[in-house]
Amino acid sequence: MKELNGKKKTLVLMGCIGALLVGANIAKADFTFGEPVNLGPTVNSAYIDGISDMSSDGLELYLESNRPGGQGEIDIWITKRATVDDLWEPPVNLGAPVNGSHSAWGPCIARDGLTLYFSSGQPGGAGNADIYVTRRATTEDPWEEPVNLGPIVNGPVWDHCPSISEDGLTLIFGSNREKIGTSYSDLCYIYVTTRPTINDPWEEPIRLGSAINPGLAYDSDYASISEDGLSLYFRLWSSGGTALWVATRTSVTDTWNRTINLGLDGVSPRFSADGSTMYFSSRSYGGYGDADLFQVSVGPVVDLNSDRIVDASDMCIILDHWGENYPLCDIGPMPWGDGVVDVQDLIVLAEHLFEEFPSAQ
Numbered sequence: 276m277k278e279l280n281g282k283k284k285t286l287v288l289m290g291c292i293g294a295l296l297v298g299a300n301i302a303k304a305d306f307t308f309g310e311p312v313n314l315g316p317t318v319n320s321a322y323i324d325g326i327s328d329m330s331s332d333g334l335e336l337y338l339e340s341n342r343p344g345g346q347g348e349i350d351i352w353i354t355k356r357a358t359v360d361d362l363w364e365p366p367v368n369l370g371a372p373v374n375g376s377h378s379a380w381g382p383c384i385a386r387d388g389l390t391l392y393f394s395s396g397q398p399g400g401a402g403n404a405d406i407y408v409t410r411r412a413t414t415e416d417p418w419e420e421p422v423n424l425g426p427i428v429n430g431p432v433w434d435h436c437p438s439i440s441e442d443g444l445t446l447i448f449g450s451n452r453e454k455i456g457t458s459y460s461d462l463c464y465i466y467v468t469t470r471p472t473i474n475d476p477w478e479e480p481i482r483l484g485s486a487i488n489p490g491l492a493y494d495s496d497y498a499s500i501s502e503d504g505l506s507l508y509f510r511l512w513s514s515g516g517t518a519l520w521v522a523t524r525t526s527v528t529d530t531w532n533r534t535i536n537l538g539l540d541g542v543s544p545r546f547s548a549d550g551s552t553m554y555f556s557s558r559s560y561g562g563y564g565d566a567d568l569f570q571v572s573v574g575p576v577v578d579l580n581s582d583r584i585v586d587a588s589d590m591c592i593i594l595d596h597w598g599e600n601y602p603l604c605d606i607g608p609m610p611w612g613d614g615v616v617d618v619q620d621l622i623v624l625a626e627h628l629f630e631e632f633p634s635a636q
Protein backbone atom coordinates (compact mmCIF):
# COMPACT_ATOMS: atom_id res chain seq x y z
CA MET A 276 0.00 0.00 0.00
CA LYS A 277 1.09 3.55 -0.67
CA GLU A 278 1.13 6.03 2.21
CA LEU A 279 0.49 9.66 1.39
CA ASN A 280 3.55 11.85 0.94
CA GLY A 281 4.47 14.32 3.63
CA LYS A 282 4.76 14.17 7.37
CA LYS A 283 2.34 11.70 8.87
CA LYS A 284 -0.12 13.24 11.24
CA THR A 285 -2.78 11.87 13.51
CA LEU A 286 -6.04 13.73 13.50
CA VAL A 287 -7.31 13.84 17.06
CA LEU A 288 -10.93 14.90 17.28
CA MET A 289 -11.33 15.70 20.95
CA GLY A 290 -13.48 18.06 22.89
CA CYS A 291 -16.70 19.42 21.54
CA ILE A 292 -16.86 19.33 17.77
CA GLY A 293 -19.85 21.55 17.25
CA ALA A 294 -22.36 20.23 14.79
CA LEU A 295 -22.50 22.71 11.93
CA LEU A 296 -26.12 21.93 11.37
CA VAL A 297 -28.75 24.28 12.71
CA GLY A 298 -30.54 22.62 15.61
CA ALA A 299 -28.19 19.63 15.90
CA ASN A 300 -27.02 18.54 19.32
CA ILE A 301 -23.39 18.98 20.26
CA ALA A 302 -21.54 15.75 20.93
CA LYS A 303 -18.04 15.02 22.10
CA ALA A 304 -16.07 12.87 19.69
CA ASP A 305 -13.32 11.13 21.61
CA PHE A 306 -11.55 9.14 18.94
CA THR A 307 -8.53 9.41 16.69
CA PHE A 308 -7.99 8.93 13.00
CA GLY A 309 -4.67 7.93 11.55
CA GLU A 310 -3.60 9.34 8.21
CA PRO A 311 -5.61 8.01 5.23
CA VAL A 312 -3.66 5.29 3.41
CA ASN A 313 -4.28 4.52 -0.26
CA LEU A 314 -5.22 0.88 -0.91
CA GLY A 315 -2.60 0.93 -3.65
CA PRO A 316 -2.34 0.35 -7.42
CA THR A 317 -3.52 -3.25 -7.21
CA VAL A 318 -6.98 -2.13 -6.05
CA ASN A 319 -7.10 1.42 -7.43
CA SER A 320 -6.80 2.43 -11.07
CA ALA A 321 -6.28 5.58 -13.11
CA TYR A 322 -10.08 5.88 -13.27
CA ILE A 323 -12.89 6.32 -10.74
CA ASP A 324 -12.77 3.77 -7.95
CA GLY A 325 -15.71 4.77 -5.85
CA ILE A 326 -18.27 3.53 -3.38
CA SER A 327 -17.32 0.24 -1.83
CA ASP A 328 -18.55 -2.23 0.78
CA MET A 329 -16.81 -5.03 2.63
CA SER A 330 -18.08 -8.48 3.56
CA SER A 331 -18.50 -9.15 7.28
CA ASP A 332 -15.45 -11.45 7.31
CA GLY A 333 -13.29 -8.73 5.75
CA LEU A 334 -12.24 -10.92 2.82
CA GLU A 335 -14.31 -9.41 -0.02
CA LEU A 336 -14.40 -5.76 -1.06
CA TYR A 337 -17.03 -4.70 -3.60
CA LEU A 338 -16.44 -1.42 -5.42
CA GLU A 339 -17.78 0.66 -8.27
CA SER A 340 -15.40 1.65 -11.06
CA ASN A 341 -15.35 2.90 -14.62
CA ARG A 342 -11.98 1.30 -15.35
CA PRO A 343 -11.47 -0.49 -18.68
CA GLY A 344 -12.84 -3.99 -19.00
CA GLY A 345 -16.33 -3.18 -17.80
CA GLN A 346 -19.65 -3.63 -19.56
CA GLY A 347 -21.33 -0.33 -18.73
CA GLU A 348 -20.22 3.20 -17.97
CA ILE A 349 -19.76 2.15 -14.32
CA ASP A 350 -19.59 -1.48 -13.15
CA ILE A 351 -19.35 -3.30 -9.85
CA TRP A 352 -16.06 -5.10 -9.23
CA ILE A 353 -14.79 -7.34 -6.44
CA THR A 354 -11.37 -7.78 -4.88
CA LYS A 355 -10.55 -10.57 -2.44
CA ARG A 356 -7.86 -11.56 0.04
CA ALA A 357 -7.12 -14.87 1.75
CA THR A 358 -6.98 -13.42 5.28
CA VAL A 359 -7.37 -9.97 6.79
CA ASP A 360 -3.58 -9.79 7.01
CA ASP A 361 -3.04 -10.49 3.30
CA LEU A 362 -2.92 -8.01 0.43
CA TRP A 363 -5.93 -7.43 -1.79
CA GLU A 364 -5.95 -9.21 -5.15
CA PRO A 365 -6.60 -7.38 -8.45
CA PRO A 366 -10.32 -6.51 -8.77
CA VAL A 367 -12.48 -8.70 -11.02
CA ASN A 368 -15.59 -7.49 -12.83
CA LEU A 369 -18.70 -8.99 -11.24
CA GLY A 370 -20.06 -9.64 -14.72
CA ALA A 371 -23.58 -10.43 -15.84
CA PRO A 372 -26.29 -10.38 -14.69
CA VAL A 373 -25.31 -7.65 -12.20
CA ASN A 374 -23.36 -5.61 -14.77
CA GLY A 375 -24.51 -4.89 -18.30
CA SER A 376 -24.71 -2.13 -20.87
CA HIS A 377 -26.36 -0.01 -18.16
CA SER A 378 -24.40 1.42 -15.22
CA ALA A 379 -24.34 -0.40 -11.88
CA TRP A 380 -22.91 1.20 -8.74
CA GLY A 381 -23.23 1.67 -4.98
CA PRO A 382 -22.75 -1.98 -3.89
CA CYS A 383 -23.85 -3.06 -0.41
CA ILE A 384 -23.23 -6.65 0.68
CA ALA A 385 -25.47 -8.08 3.41
CA ARG A 386 -23.98 -9.65 6.52
CA ASP A 387 -24.64 -13.20 5.28
CA GLY A 388 -22.63 -12.51 2.11
CA LEU A 389 -25.45 -13.93 0.02
CA THR A 390 -27.42 -10.76 -0.75
CA LEU A 391 -26.09 -7.77 -2.68
CA TYR A 392 -27.96 -4.47 -2.97
CA PHE A 393 -26.88 -1.93 -5.58
CA SER A 394 -28.06 0.89 -7.83
CA SER A 395 -28.68 0.57 -11.55
CA GLY A 396 -29.95 2.61 -14.43
CA GLN A 397 -31.14 -0.39 -16.40
CA PRO A 398 -34.38 -0.03 -18.38
CA GLY A 399 -37.71 -0.95 -16.82
CA GLY A 400 -37.22 0.75 -13.46
CA ALA A 401 -39.32 3.36 -11.71
CA GLY A 402 -36.90 6.25 -12.35
CA ASN A 403 -33.53 7.21 -13.75
CA ALA A 404 -31.81 5.03 -11.15
CA ASP A 405 -33.34 2.33 -8.97
CA ILE A 406 -32.21 0.04 -6.18
CA TYR A 407 -31.91 -3.66 -7.03
CA VAL A 408 -31.06 -6.80 -5.10
CA THR A 409 -29.34 -9.96 -6.27
CA ARG A 410 -28.81 -13.20 -4.33
CA ARG A 411 -26.70 -16.35 -4.44
CA ALA A 412 -27.13 -19.71 -2.69
CA THR A 413 -23.57 -19.84 -1.32
CA THR A 414 -20.51 -17.62 -1.54
CA GLU A 415 -19.19 -19.96 -4.26
CA ASP A 416 -22.29 -19.64 -6.46
CA PRO A 417 -22.88 -16.97 -9.13
CA TRP A 418 -25.17 -14.04 -8.51
CA GLU A 419 -28.76 -14.48 -9.68
CA GLU A 420 -30.77 -12.12 -11.88
CA PRO A 421 -31.22 -8.80 -10.03
CA VAL A 422 -34.69 -7.87 -8.80
CA ASN A 423 -35.97 -4.29 -8.68
CA LEU A 424 -37.17 -3.33 -5.18
CA GLY A 425 -40.29 -1.92 -6.79
CA PRO A 426 -42.19 1.39 -6.91
CA ILE A 427 -42.76 1.64 -3.16
CA VAL A 428 -39.02 1.96 -2.50
CA ASN A 429 -37.91 3.41 -5.83
CA GLY A 430 -39.16 6.84 -6.87
CA PRO A 431 -39.47 8.70 -10.17
CA VAL A 432 -35.94 10.12 -10.35
CA TRP A 433 -32.78 8.85 -8.55
CA ASP A 434 -32.61 6.29 -5.75
CA HIS A 435 -29.15 4.98 -5.07
CA CYS A 436 -26.33 3.93 -2.72
CA PRO A 437 -28.27 1.55 -0.45
CA SER A 438 -27.08 0.40 2.97
CA ILE A 439 -28.72 -2.61 4.65
CA SER A 440 -28.85 -3.19 8.41
CA GLU A 441 -27.36 -6.30 10.00
CA ASP A 442 -30.77 -7.93 10.46
CA GLY A 443 -31.88 -7.08 6.92
CA LEU A 444 -34.93 -5.16 8.12
CA THR A 445 -33.76 -1.58 7.54
CA LEU A 446 -32.61 -0.12 4.24
CA ILE A 447 -31.14 3.38 4.04
CA PHE A 448 -30.48 5.13 0.73
CA GLY A 449 -30.12 8.48 -1.02
CA SER A 450 -32.81 10.01 -3.22
CA ASN A 451 -33.70 13.27 -4.95
CA ARG A 452 -37.42 12.51 -5.04
CA GLU A 453 -38.28 15.74 -3.20
CA LYS A 454 -40.17 18.28 -5.28
CA ILE A 455 -39.54 22.01 -5.30
CA GLY A 456 -42.61 23.44 -6.96
CA THR A 457 -43.23 21.25 -9.96
CA SER A 458 -39.64 20.07 -10.40
CA TYR A 459 -37.62 17.43 -8.59
CA SER A 460 -34.75 18.65 -6.46
CA ASP A 461 -31.12 18.45 -7.55
CA LEU A 462 -30.25 17.76 -3.91
CA CYS A 463 -30.22 14.30 -2.40
CA TYR A 464 -31.65 13.44 0.99
CA ILE A 465 -31.33 10.26 3.00
CA TYR A 466 -34.36 7.98 3.39
CA VAL A 467 -35.13 4.83 5.33
CA THR A 468 -37.50 1.98 4.59
CA THR A 469 -38.21 -0.95 6.93
CA ARG A 470 -39.98 -4.30 6.92
CA PRO A 471 -41.17 -6.55 9.80
CA THR A 472 -39.36 -9.65 8.52
CA ILE A 473 -37.09 -10.45 5.57
CA ASN A 474 -40.07 -12.14 3.90
CA ASP A 475 -42.25 -9.02 4.07
CA PRO A 476 -42.32 -6.23 1.47
CA TRP A 477 -40.55 -2.95 2.12
CA GLU A 478 -42.69 -0.14 3.54
CA GLU A 479 -43.00 3.42 2.26
CA PRO A 480 -39.64 5.22 2.66
CA ILE A 481 -39.39 8.03 5.19
CA ARG A 482 -37.04 10.97 4.90
CA LEU A 483 -34.74 11.07 7.94
CA GLY A 484 -34.83 14.09 10.24
CA SER A 485 -32.92 17.36 10.31
CA ALA A 486 -29.88 15.92 12.11
CA ILE A 487 -29.08 14.11 8.85
CA ASN A 488 -31.07 16.11 6.28
CA PRO A 489 -30.70 19.72 7.45
CA GLY A 490 -32.48 21.42 4.56
CA LEU A 491 -32.19 23.12 1.20
CA ALA A 492 -28.66 24.44 1.76
CA TYR A 493 -27.29 20.90 2.17
CA ASP A 494 -27.02 17.70 0.18
CA SER A 495 -26.98 14.48 2.26
CA ASP A 496 -25.99 11.24 0.58
CA TYR A 497 -23.82 8.09 0.54
CA ALA A 498 -25.14 6.76 3.83
CA SER A 499 -23.81 3.68 5.64
CA ILE A 500 -25.43 2.18 8.74
CA SER A 501 -23.29 0.41 11.33
CA GLU A 502 -23.80 -3.25 12.19
CA ASP A 503 -25.36 -2.43 15.57
CA GLY A 504 -27.68 0.14 13.96
CA LEU A 505 -26.55 2.89 16.33
CA SER A 506 -24.36 4.89 13.96
CA LEU A 507 -25.09 6.32 10.52
CA TYR A 508 -22.23 7.65 8.41
CA PHE A 509 -22.90 9.97 5.49
CA ARG A 510 -21.48 12.70 3.30
CA LEU A 511 -22.80 16.21 3.81
CA TRP A 512 -22.33 18.84 1.11
CA SER A 513 -22.88 22.58 1.38
CA SER A 514 -21.46 25.70 -0.20
CA GLY A 515 -18.70 25.49 2.39
CA GLY A 516 -17.48 22.12 1.12
CA THR A 517 -18.01 18.43 1.85
CA ALA A 518 -17.20 16.21 4.80
CA LEU A 519 -17.98 12.82 6.27
CA TRP A 520 -20.32 12.92 9.26
CA VAL A 521 -21.69 10.40 11.73
CA ALA A 522 -25.05 10.50 13.48
CA THR A 523 -25.65 8.31 16.52
CA ARG A 524 -28.51 7.13 18.69
CA THR A 525 -28.80 5.15 21.92
CA SER A 526 -31.11 2.42 20.58
CA VAL A 527 -32.52 1.32 17.23
CA THR A 528 -35.93 2.67 18.22
CA ASP A 529 -34.59 6.18 18.91
CA THR A 530 -34.18 9.00 16.44
CA TRP A 531 -30.74 10.10 15.24
CA ASN A 532 -29.78 12.88 17.62
CA ARG A 533 -25.99 13.32 17.93
CA THR A 534 -24.16 14.54 14.83
CA ILE A 535 -20.36 14.74 14.52
CA ASN A 536 -18.12 15.98 11.73
CA LEU A 537 -15.47 13.27 11.22
CA GLY A 538 -12.99 15.73 9.72
CA LEU A 539 -12.41 13.72 6.53
CA ASP A 540 -13.52 14.28 2.95
CA GLY A 541 -14.94 11.30 1.08
CA VAL A 542 -17.99 9.16 0.46
CA SER A 543 -19.64 6.02 1.77
CA PRO A 544 -17.50 5.09 4.78
CA ARG A 545 -17.53 1.38 5.69
CA PHE A 546 -15.84 -0.28 8.65
CA SER A 547 -14.00 -3.47 9.44
CA ALA A 548 -15.86 -5.88 11.74
CA ASP A 549 -14.00 -4.67 14.83
CA GLY A 550 -14.50 -0.99 13.99
CA SER A 551 -10.77 -0.27 13.95
CA THR A 552 -10.48 0.53 10.23
CA MET A 553 -12.61 2.76 8.04
CA TYR A 554 -12.68 2.38 4.24
CA PHE A 555 -13.88 5.20 1.99
CA SER A 556 -13.49 6.73 -1.45
CA SER A 557 -12.03 10.19 -1.93
CA ARG A 558 -10.42 12.61 -4.36
CA SER A 559 -8.82 14.66 -1.60
CA TYR A 560 -5.76 12.68 -0.55
CA GLY A 561 -3.86 12.12 -3.76
CA GLY A 562 -3.83 8.74 -5.45
CA TYR A 563 -3.72 6.97 -8.77
CA GLY A 564 -6.87 8.22 -10.51
CA ASP A 565 -10.01 10.31 -10.43
CA ALA A 566 -11.08 8.83 -7.08
CA ASP A 567 -9.36 6.16 -5.05
CA LEU A 568 -10.17 3.87 -2.14
CA PHE A 569 -8.48 4.56 1.18
CA GLN A 570 -8.35 3.09 4.63
CA VAL A 571 -7.78 4.91 7.89
CA SER A 572 -7.26 3.55 11.39
CA VAL A 573 -9.80 4.51 14.04
CA GLY A 574 -9.22 4.36 17.77
CA PRO A 575 -10.91 5.67 20.90
CA VAL A 576 -9.25 8.15 23.21
CA VAL A 577 -8.74 5.92 26.26
CA ASP A 578 -6.43 8.20 28.26
CA LEU A 579 -9.44 9.85 29.88
CA ASN A 580 -7.54 12.15 32.27
CA SER A 581 -4.74 12.98 29.80
CA ASP A 582 -1.95 11.82 32.09
CA ARG A 583 -0.38 9.85 29.21
CA ILE A 584 -1.09 6.40 30.64
CA VAL A 585 -4.18 4.22 30.89
CA ASP A 586 -4.56 2.92 34.42
CA ALA A 587 -6.91 2.64 37.38
CA SER A 588 -7.53 6.39 37.37
CA ASP A 589 -9.16 6.16 33.94
CA MET A 590 -11.21 3.18 35.08
CA CYS A 591 -12.45 5.20 38.07
CA ILE A 592 -13.61 7.97 35.73
CA ILE A 593 -15.75 5.42 33.89
CA LEU A 594 -17.17 4.09 37.16
CA ASP A 595 -17.95 7.62 38.36
CA HIS A 596 -20.18 8.11 35.31
CA TRP A 597 -21.65 4.62 35.16
CA GLY A 598 -25.04 4.55 33.42
CA GLU A 599 -24.75 8.15 32.22
CA ASN A 600 -24.69 9.57 28.70
CA TYR A 601 -21.18 10.96 29.25
CA PRO A 602 -19.33 11.19 25.92
CA LEU A 603 -15.82 11.35 27.41
CA CYS A 604 -16.20 7.79 28.72
CA ASP A 605 -18.42 6.48 25.93
CA ILE A 606 -15.64 4.63 24.09
CA GLY A 607 -17.38 1.32 23.41
CA PRO A 608 -18.50 -0.36 21.33
CA MET A 609 -15.76 0.79 18.95
CA PRO A 610 -15.37 3.38 17.72
CA TRP A 611 -18.12 5.86 18.62
CA GLY A 612 -19.77 4.37 21.68
CA ASP A 613 -23.48 3.79 22.23
CA GLY A 614 -24.65 6.76 24.29
CA VAL A 615 -24.29 5.18 27.74
CA VAL A 616 -21.34 4.38 30.01
CA ASP A 617 -21.44 0.66 30.73
CA VAL A 618 -19.48 -2.58 30.54
CA GLN A 619 -18.77 -2.01 26.82
CA ASP A 620 -16.61 0.95 27.75
CA LEU A 621 -14.74 -1.01 30.41
CA ILE A 622 -13.98 -3.71 27.85
CA VAL A 623 -12.38 -1.19 25.47
CA LEU A 624 -10.43 0.46 28.28
CA ALA A 625 -9.16 -2.90 29.52
CA GLU A 626 -7.64 -3.60 26.11
CA HIS A 627 -5.33 -0.59 26.61
CA LEU A 628 -4.51 -0.86 30.32
CA PHE A 629 -0.99 0.35 31.18
CA GLU A 630 -0.33 1.60 27.67
CA GLU A 631 1.47 4.92 27.49
CA PHE A 632 0.28 7.72 25.22
CA PRO A 633 2.27 10.74 24.05
CA SER A 634 0.91 14.19 24.66
CA ALA A 635 -1.65 15.33 22.09
CA GLN A 636 -0.03 18.76 22.03
